Amino acid sequence: MEKLTNFFDxxxxxxxxxxxxxxxxxxxxTIITVVFSIILSAFIFxxxxxxxxxxxxxx
Numbered sequence: 001m002e003k004l005t006n007f008f009d010x011x012x013x014x015x016x017x018x019x020x021x022x023x024x025x026x027x028x029x030t031i032i033t034v035v036f037s038i039i040l041s042a043f044i045f046x047x048x049x050x051x052x053x054x055x056x057x058x059x
Contacts, residue, residue: 021029
């Protein structure tokens with residue numbers, strides 16, 4: 001039981017060392033991630049459509 005207590009004490013100490021983002025930073029980073037994911041998905045979709053058309057023309 002003592003090992004478990006020591007583990008949780010260590011976890012709490014480490015959490016105090018973490019530099020947590022502010023709410024604005026969190027919102028900004030979330031928006032950037034979502035927008036980048038949409039752009040990347042659209043790019044992959046476009047390349048897939050292009051390859052499909054090229055292969056369709058070949059066959």
